[in-house]
Amino acid sequence: MKQQTFLFKGLSRRRVEILDAKTKDKLCFLDKVEPNATIGEIKSMFHKSHPQWYPARQSIRLDPKGKSLKDEDVLQHLPVGTTATFYFRDLGAQISWVTVFLTEYTGPLVIYLMFYFRVPFIYAPKYDFTTSKHWVVHLACMCHSFHYVKRLLETLFVHRFSHGTMPLRNIFKNCTYYWGFAAWMAYYINHPLYTPPIYGEQQIRLALIIFLFCQIGNFSIHIALRNLRPPGSKTRKIPYPTKNPFTWIFLLVSCPNYTYEVLGSWLGFTVMTQCLPVAFFTLVGFIQMTVWAKGKHRSYLKEFRDYPPLRSPILPFIL
């Protein structure tokens, strides 16, 4: 009897029951599911019976406390019988990464410009709509704006995201961070009492070179990463240096996009503006990016046995 069932396993339709991971209540019972159905398809079916839980907010797992199954996982390759039991957890309202990025980057762009043009109610009324007499302030505005326009364009045309969505509350957290810091920095740089860098033109020129170099570097890395992943896919491959010299840093570092971002763009901007709040922003960003880089480095090491041993997460040989 058992052997017969085994032989038929590959051919017969399956049954799927979905239970709540916390209460173990039966939430859904799906009959006649194809064995080659993916988790993604099962999520769509579940969504039909529970319209409030769209697929992006479903976490389906084999074990109530286990890891979420991937959308690409196929039913018949999972360790389940002819009736598969899955556990469901609601991930909460979700928002797409693209939406989050666009919102969190548009804020700083607009906010900085408001301070630059000295919109009323920020500084004393006699300064409304005046412009700074220091040319470095104009330069800083151009650099800051360029940086965020670049980020917006990359979000729309370059990045290939492996996750479609993130929890909704993240957008509030992220926007507070980006918008808050942008306002704080912009307030001082565009202030009527702003003091330009001590070493004047030399300092500003050096800072600008560093800034531009790292903007190009960061962009090169984003392109290189994009090219690793065919359109619409979520594959992960080890990034390697390409013909572009800006990517040669891959020899020493796992996440050179972060290296360029911190060491270059923001450090450069700090030196250019000689503004303590910018230094704070650079520091906080550095800490966060180091955490991300270490995580990414660890997952590279876990996934790829042949991962180049010379690489550090974010700073060559140091971190």
Added chain:
Amino acid sequence: MSAAAPGTSKAAHSDVAPKKKKGPGALATAYLVIYNVVMTAGWLVIAVGLVRAYLARGSYHGLYYSIEKPLKFFQTGAILEILHCAVGIVPSSVVLTGFQVMSRVFLTWAVTHSVREVQSEDSVLLFVTAWTVTEIIRYSFYTFSLLNHLPYLIKWARYTFFIVLYPMGVTGELLTIYAALPYVQKTGLYSVTLPNKYNFSFDYYTFLILIMISYIPLFPQLYFHMIRQRKKVLGHVEDYSKVE
């Protein structure tokens, strides 16, 4: 801001201490026992100092000066507790403990010590008293827990006294910060103005006001967390009255 401390500071620790005993090793336990005994003794010294000074002067006024040094010493010493969490010998959140200890330290040094004029305020006595009673109970609670010999009285005190001490401490703290405001504004204490070569500014007066405002969302959360902890730990007493 650290009315957090009356009992809350180790809210996580409290529901762990009686149950999870596998935590720190023998050496760490010995160290922690010594630490908690020393802290209990320290705050007892402050308590005794307050009582003696009151009896000697015959009034509540200006008692701060009689215990200023031990207060600073033992309250600042509590910074070690952040280290204990970071190193792992105490199973509490580093962030939560850090927040609570630093807010106490802030009040001790950045408000009371820094603004001499508030030192003779009665509000200082209010929070010092609240802190003293709370800490004596809290540190003895930890000492006994570590020795696996916790008298019910201490447990009960820890989870009951806060009901009065916490609001008392918060009131004292807020009144003290409020009293400090005019002097901070007048002298520009700890404030940095533009222009300067770092292109940075900081207004301590506004900062203190923001601190006071932050008590509004924070205090109720911490207070009701302790009340929930109380129900959990001292539970059975409540259950009977609830049934009625």
